[in-house]
Amino acid sequence: MTRDEAFLQFLLRMGDNTLILGHRVSEWCGVAPVLEEDIALANTALDLIGQTQMWLGLAGEIDGGKSADDLAFLRDAWDFRNVLLVEVPNADFGRTLMRQFLFDAWHSIMLGRLIKSSDERVAAIAAKASKEVAYHLERSGDTVVGLGDGTEESHARMQEALDYLWPYVGEMFASDDVDAQMVAAGIAPYPADLRAEYDALVERVLNTATLTIPESRFAHKGGRDGRMHTEHLGHLLTQMQWLQRAYPGAKW
Amino acid sequence: MYAQMVKTAGTGLKSREEMTEQERNFQDKIDADIKIEPKDWMPDDYRKTLIRQIGQHAHSEIVGQLPEGNWITRAPTLERKAILLAKVQDEAGHGLYLYCAAETLGVSRDELTQMLLDGRMKYSSIFNYPTLNWADIGAVGWLVDGAAIMNQVPLQRTSYGPYARAMVRICKEESFHQRQGYDAIRKMAEGTPEQKRMAQDALNRFWFPSLMMFGPSDKDSVHSAQSMAWKIKINTNDELRQKFVDQTVPQAEYLGLTIPDPDLKWNEDRGHYDFSEPDWSEFFDVIKGNGPCNVDRLAARNKAWDDGQWVRDGLLAHARKKRARDLAAE
Numbered sequence: 172m173t174r175d176e177a178f179l180q181f182l183l184r185m186g187d188n189t190l191i192l193g194h195r196v197s198e199w200c201g202v203a204p205v206l207e208e209d210i211a212l213a214n215t216a217l218d219l220i221g222q223t224q225m226w227l228g229l230a231g232e233i234d235g236g237k238s239a240d241d242l243a244f245l246r247d248a249w250d251f252r253n254v255l256l257v258e259v260p261n262a263d264f265g266r267t268l269m270r271q272f273l274f275d276a277w278h279s280i281m282l283g284r285l286i287k288s289s290d291e292r293v294a295a296i297a298a299k300a301s302k303e304v305a306y307h308l309e310r311s312g313d314t315v316v317g318l319g320d321g322t323e324e325s326h327a328r329m330q331e332a333l334d335y336l337w338p339y340v341g342e343m344f345a346s347d348d349v350d351a352q353m354v355a356a357g358i359a360p361y362p363a364d365l366r367a368e369y370d371a372l373v374e375r376v377l378n379t380a381t382l383t384i385p386e387s388r389f390a391h392k393g394g395r396d397g398r399m400h401t402e403h404l405g406h407l408l409t410q411m412q413w414l415q416r417a418y419p420g421a422k423w
Numbered sequence: 424m425y426a427q428m429v430k431t432a433g434t435g436l437k438s439r440e441e442m443t444e445q446e447r448n449f450q451d452k453i454d455a456d457i458k459i460e461p462k463d464w465m466p467d468d469y470r471k472t473l474i475r476q477i478g479q480h481a482h483s484e485i486v487g488q489l490p491e492g493n494w495i496t497r498a499p500t501l502e503r504k505a506i507l508l509a510k511v512q513d514e515a516g517h518g519l520y521l522y523c524a525a526e527t528l529g530v531s532r533d534e535l536t537q538m539l540l541d542g543r544m545k546y547s548s549i550f551n552y553p554t555l556n557w558a559d560i561g562a563v564g565w566l567v568d569g570a571a572i573m574n575q576v577p578l579q580r581t582s583y584g585p586y587a588r589a590m591v592r593i594c595k596e597e598s599f600h601q602r603q604g605y606d607a608i609r610k611m612a613e614g615t616p617e618q619k620r621m622a623q624d625a626l627n628r629f630w631f632p633s634l635m636m637f638g639p640s641d642k643d644s645v646h647s648a649q650s651m652a653w654k655i656k657i658n659t660n661d662e663l664r665q666k667f668v669d670q671t672v673p674q675a676e677y678l679g680l681t682i683p684d685p686d687l688k689w690n691e692d693r694g695h696y697d698f699s700e701p702d703w704s705e706f707f708d709v710i711k712g713n714g715p716c717n718v719d720r721l722a723a724r725n726k727a728w729d730d731g732q733w734v735r736d737g738l739l740a741h742a743r744k745k746r747a748r749d750l751a752a753e
Contacts (some may be wrong), residue, residue: 190501197504200492200511201485202723206519206532206729209488213512220505227501241499264734317741318734325737378465413555414499421615422500423557 177352178290179233180252181359183242184395186226187253191404192274193219194262194411195287211310215271218303225296229281244415248404249279253258255394256339258404262332265325269332272311276372277343279308280365289357312376321381325382333382339389344369425483425571426549427638428710429476431649433468452652458584461527467678468652473583474530476655477542482539482546484514486720489561490554499557506603507560513596520592524585540725542693548706551714552632558611558618558625564604566626568672572597573667574637577657586655605674610679619679627683628676631701637664639703668696 174178190422196216203209227239234242256274261267282304285297318325353359377384393399414423439447446466452459459465488511495511498504521534538544549567554560575597578590608625611618638660639646650656658666668687675682690697708714 185539191568194496197495197508200508201488201725202492202730204727204734206485206515206522208731209515210512210519213508213515217505217508217512220501220508221585224501224505243501244499264731312737316736320744321739321741322733324733325740328733346522366596410496413497418615421499421618423503423610423614 172348172352174352174356175233177349178356178358179230180349181353182226182230182233183250183252186223186230186239186242187251188257188274188278189219189226190223191251191253191407192271193217193223193258194407195257196271197268198261198327199267202229208264213269218300222296222300222303229292229296230411236275240415244412248400248408249397251394251400251404251408252397253394254339254342255401256336256342258394258401258407259339260403262335265328266332267317268311268314270336271307272315272376273336273340273373274343275304275308275311276369276376277365278373279304280368281360281362283356284360284365288359293358315349315376315382316380317381319344325415329380330382332384333377337385337391338375338387338391341388342392345390345392345395347396377403388418394405424477425487425502425549425636426479426574427545427636427645429472429479429650429675431468431647432471432475433466433649436648436652450652453652456580458587460584468649469655470528471633472650472653473586473655474525474528474535476650477521477525477528478530478535478538478544478585481525481535481547482719484518484521484546485539486546486724487514488724489720490550490716493554493562494557494560497557498560503560503607503741505609510564510600513600517589517593517596520589520594524583524589527585532538534726540721540728542712542721545710545722547636547715548709549632551638551709551716552628553716553719555628556621556624558608558621559629561604561606561608561611561622562625562629564600565608565674566598566604566629567636568600568604569671570633570636570667572601572671574658579625580657605706609678612641612680622678623680625679630683631705634664634667634698634701635703635706635709637661637667639706640700641752643703665695668698670695672696 177357193216196219199209199212199216201209203212223243224239227242231237231242233241253326256270259266259270261270279301282297285293288294288297308385315329319329320326346361346363348357350359350361354361374384394401414421429661437446439450441449445464449459449465452463459469491507491511495504495507498507522535525535526532535544539546549570554563562669572594573626575590575594579587579594581587581590608622611622640708641647641661644660647656647659651659672682672687684699686697686699688697689695712718
C-alpha cells in the first residue's frame, strides 16, 4: 500500500464515520422527545455532515479529483470505511444518545491528536471539528448521566443500550497497516494508543450515570477495513443514495 | 405566518363608548404604536386570541418539520442535506421562541402541546400536504416560506412586544429559507427533463395550498376586524394573497414553470394579477382533519411525544436528584 493509498483510507474512515452517524442522527428530525432535543439532534447532524464535506472533500482530491458527493453517494457498502458502531439503527432515544456518547468520546480524543497532524489540511479540519465535537461530547455525556441516573425505566433503557453497543466500541481502537503508515508519516496516532484515555473518560461518565460497563472486551469488527459491515448499512445507503443513483449525472 | 382562521375571542369590535376606561387606555396605546408587554394590563380576549394565534404558529413550526424531515435522509447532495438540516433546526428554534412568547401570556408549553396532540389546537393547513419528490423541498421553501414571510413581515410591528420581537428574528431566518428553496427549485427547473418534471409537479401540487395559507377570502373571514384593531393582524387575507401572487408569478416565469391556473393573467387596470380562488371546500376539509396527511402528522407527533415520555421523566428525575444532592452538600 502506497502512502497515498493509506492516506485515502484514513480520510475515508474519518469522513464515513461522520457521514453515516450524521445520517443516522438526521433520522430523528421532528420526532425527538422534547423540542430542545429536536434542535440539538439537528445541530449535531449538521455538524457531522459539515465535517463529512471536509474529510471526503480531501479524500476526493487524493482519489483522483472526485467530489465529496461522488464518494458519499456513489460508493457501494464494501467501499465504506466507517466503524460498525455508527451504522447500527437508532432504536430508542437512549440508544441513540449512548451511541453518540461512545462515539463522541473517541472522536474528541482522536481530533485532539489530529490537531497536531503533520499534514496541515488534516490539522485544519481537526481544529474546526474539535470545537463542535467538544460540545457534542458535553451534551451526550450530560444526557447519558441524566438518563442513567434518572428513573428506574430510563436507567434500565440506558443500561440496555450500553450492553448492546459495548461490543462495537473496540473497533474504534483497532490498528492495521493503514494506521502504521499514518503514524510513520506523523499524520495520525495509533488508535490503540487512545484507549486508556477513552476508558478513563467513559468510565467516569458511566459511573456518574450509575451504569455498569460490560466486562467483555469482545469487539465486532469489519467496518473500518470494509471487510464486513452490518446488514444495516445497505438499507441506509439505499435511502441516502437513491436520487443520485436514480438520476445519474443530474445536478442538484 | 402559519396561523389561519384564528378565532378572535370576545364579542367583536367595540366602539369607544362601549369600552371600559381600561379598555380605552389599552386601545390608545395600541393606536399610538406603544408595545404591550407581559405585565401590562390587557383585555382577556386579547390575551386569549394571542395565545391561539401564537400557539397555532408555534405548532405549525413543529409539525412543519415532518414534511421536510421526510426528505432529509434522501437529500441528493451533502450541501442540500446540510441546508435542509439547518432549516429544520431553525424551525424547531422558531417553535421554541414562539412557545416562550406564548408563555409570557400565562400558558405553558406543555399545555399548548397537549392541545395540539389532542386536536384542540390547529397548525397551518399546508403541512397536511405530502412532500412527494425532491423539488417539493424547494417548493416548500419558495412558496410556503414565501407565503409565511408575507404575513410575518408585518407582524414584526404587531402590538404584543414578545411576539413582535420573536417575529423579527424569525423573519431573518425565513428569508434565508425562501432563498434556498428558490435556489433548489431553480437548479431543477434548469436541470434534466426529469428534474424539470419534478419541479413542475411540485408547483402544481403546492400552488393552491400555498394560496390557502392566507386563510379564507375577506368576505368569509369573520375574525378580522377586532384582531386588526388590536394590531395582531395587520393586513387582510386577500391583500396578502394578492401580494404573494404578484411576487411569485414573475419568479415562476423566470424558472420556466407554469402556474397551474389557466385564468391567471396580468390586469393592467388593477396593476395586479387576476387569479383563480383556491378550492375552499378542499381547504375546509383539510381544516376539519381530512387533508391528505392530517391523520399521519398528528399520529407522528403523538408517537414522538409518547415515546419520549420516559426521556422527559428521566431527565426531570435526575434534575430533582441533583438539586437535592447539591442542597445536601451546602
